[in-house]
Amino acid sequence: MNYRNEAENILEAIGGQENIQAMTHCATRLRLVLQDEELIDQKRLDDMDIVKGTFSTAGQYQIILGTGIVNNVYRELVAITGIEEMSKDDVKQAGSKKGNPLQRFVKMLSDIFVPIIPAIVAAGLLMGIHNVFTATGLFIDDASLIDVYPHLEDTAAMINTFSNAAFVFLPILIGFSAAKRFGGNAYLGAALGMIMVHPDLLNGYGYGEAIVNNEVPVWNILGLEIERVGYQGTVLPVLVASFVLAKIEIGIRKIMPAALDNLLTPLLTIILTSFITFVAVGPFTRSAGDVLTNGIVWLYETAGFVGGALMGVLYAPFVITGMHHSFIAVETQLLANVMVTGGSFIFPIAAMSNIAQGAAAIAVIFITRNKKMKSVASAAGISSLLGITEPAMFGVNLKLKYPFVAAIIGSAVASAYITFNQTLSVALGAAGLPGIISIRAESIVHFIIGMAISFTVTVILTYLFSKRKKNQIANQEEQQAA
Known part of the structure; x- marks a missing residue:
C-alpha cells in the first residue's frame, strides 16, 4: 500500500492542510480537529478502500483506518503537512473548545470521569464477586454460598472491603481528576477530597440517621454552626468544590510573589476552599445531588418498563451527540449508594x-x-x-x-x-x-x-x-x- 498517496487523498478530502487544527491517532482511527467540517468531501472518503468509516464526536472528526494502517498514514500526514505530532490529550483539549455550551459541558464531564472509570469498574466487579458469595438463591435454594460454606465468610468480607474502597473514597479520585481538568493542581484536588472524607467527620452514609436523631456534629466558628459531616460516595459536592479550588488557586498565583508561591498558595487554596466547601458548597450540592439521583430513581421506578423502553430508544442518539458521557456522573452516584439504590x-x-x-x-x-x-x-x-x-x-x-x-x-x-x-x-x-x-x-x-x-x-x-x-x-x- 502506498501510504503517501492514501494520506494525500485523505488530506484533500478533508479540506486540505489549512482545515486541520490538530490531529493525532489511536489504535484504529485518525482523530482530527478541523476548522470547518463542512469542507469535508464525505463521498470521496467513503469511496476510499482504506477508509472503513467516519464519524464526528466531541469536536473531533475520526476516520477509521484499522490497526497497522492508521499509524503509517498518520506518519505520512505529519510529513506532508509539517504539523507536529500531538498527544490525544492535546487533541482532546483542542476539540473541547468546539461545540455549543451543552456539548462542552458534556465533554468536561467525560474528561473528568473517563480517567477514573478503571477504578470504579474494578470496585464494581469486586462488588459483583461479593454478591456471588452472599446472594440468596443464586446457587442454592433459600441460601447463599457463605450460609452453606461458612469458611468462605472471611473471604467474602475481605472482597467487600476491597470493593467499597473506591466508592467510600470516591471524592479523592474525583478531586484529583476534576482539579486537573479545571486547571488546578491535581494533588491539591486529591487533598481536598481527603478532607471531605476524613475519619474525624461523621460518615456521610450515616448523615440521614443523624438528622432524624438530631445528632449531627457541628463546628462553632465565628458564630457559624458548620456541620461536621463527610461526603463519602458523593459526586456533585467534590465536582463543584474542585472547580472552586482550581479558580482560587489560579487567582492566588496571579497575585502571589514568586518567592512565596510554593509556600502560601497551597496553604491559602486549601484553607479557603475547605471552609467554603463545608459552609456552602457541600450542604447545597449534597442536597442537589440527592434530589437528582432520587428523581432519576423515582422516574425509573414510576415509569417502569415504559420509561425503560423510552431510554432504550434514546440511548443511541445520546451516543451520537456524546451526551451519554453525562450519564457517568449519575451512574457513579447510583453505584456509590448501591445499598440504597440497588x-x-x-x-x-x-x-x-x-x-x-x-x-x-x-x-x-x-x-x-x-x-x-x-x-x-x-x-x-x-x-x-x-x-x-x-x-x-x-x-x-x-x-x-x-x-x-x-x-x-x-x-x-x-x-x-x-x-x-x-x-x-x-x-x-x-x-x-x-x-x-x-x-x-x-x-x-x-x-x-x-x-x-x-x-x-x-x-x-x-x-x-x-x-x-x-x-x-x-x-x-x-x-x-x-
Whole structure:
C-alpha cells in the first residue's frame, strides 16, 4: 500500500492542510480537529478502500483506518503537512473548545470521569464477586454460598472491603481528576477530597440517621454552626468544590510573589476552599445531588418498563451527540449508594442498545452486496457487541438508516424487558456481552434474556426493513422507466 498517496487523498478530502487544527491517532482511527467540517468531501472518503468509516464526536472528526494502517498514514500526514505530532490529550483539549455550551459541558464531564472509570469498574466487579458469595438463591435454594460454606465468610468480607474502597473514597479520585481538568493542581484536588472524607467527620452514609436523631456534629466558628459531616460516595459536592479550588488557586498565583508561591498558595487554596466547601458548597450540592439521583430513581421506578423502553430508544442518539458521557456522573452516584439504590439501571440499558447496534451491523453483512460495507460491518458489529458502538453506528447503521431504526426498536423492546424485571448493575464496564459480570447476581438471567431479545428483534427488523427498502427502490425505478 502506498501510504503517501492514501494520506494525500485523505488530506484533500478533508479540506486540505489549512482545515486541520490538530490531529493525532489511536489504535484504529485518525482523530482530527478541523476548522470547518463542512469542507469535508464525505463521498470521496467513503469511496476510499482504506477508509472503513467516519464519524464526528466531541469536536473531533475520526476516520477509521484499522490497526497497522492508521499509524503509517498518520506518519505520512505529519510529513506532508509539517504539523507536529500531538498527544490525544492535546487533541482532546483542542476539540473541547468546539461545540455549543451543552456539548462542552458534556465533554468536561467525560474528561473528568473517563480517567477514573478503571477504578470504579474494578470496585464494581469486586462488588459483583461479593454478591456471588452472599446472594440468596443464586446457587442454592433459600441460601447463599457463605450460609452453606461458612469458611468462605472471611473471604467474602475481605472482597467487600476491597470493593467499597473506591466508592467510600470516591471524592479523592474525583478531586484529583476534576482539579486537573479545571486547571488546578491535581494533588491539591486529591487533598481536598481527603478532607471531605476524613475519619474525624461523621460518615456521610450515616448523615440521614443523624438528622432524624438530631445528632449531627457541628463546628462553632465565628458564630457559624458548620456541620461536621463527610461526603463519602458523593459526586456533585467534590465536582463543584474542585472547580472552586482550581479558580482560587489560579487567582492566588496571579497575585502571589514568586518567592512565596510554593509556600502560601497551597496553604491559602486549601484553607479557603475547605471552609467554603463545608459552609456552602457541600450542604447545597449534597442536597442537589440527592434530589437528582432520587428523581432519576423515582422516574425509573414510576415509569417502569415504559420509561425503560423510552431510554432504550434514546440511548443511541445520546451516543451520537456524546451526551451519554453525562450519564457517568449519575451512574457513579447510583453505584456509590448501591445499598440504597440497588445499583444502576443505566448500564444494562446501554448494553441493550450496544447489542442492538451490533446486531444491525451483523445483519447488514448478509443483506448488502457491497464488499467494503460487508468488511466494515463485520468488524464494527463484533466491536459493538463488545461495547464499542461508534464504528457500527457511524460506519454502517446511520449510513443505511434502516439498520439504525431497527436497532433502536430492538433496544427499546429489550430495555422494556430488563426494566420490568428490575435488572441492575453493580459496576461499570463494557456495555455489551462482557457486561454480564457487572450485573447483580439475581439479575444475570434477565440480562442474558434481554441481550437475546435485543439481538433477535434487531436482526429480524433489519432484514424486514431492507426488503421494504428494496421494494421502494424497485417501485421508484419502475415509475421512472414508465
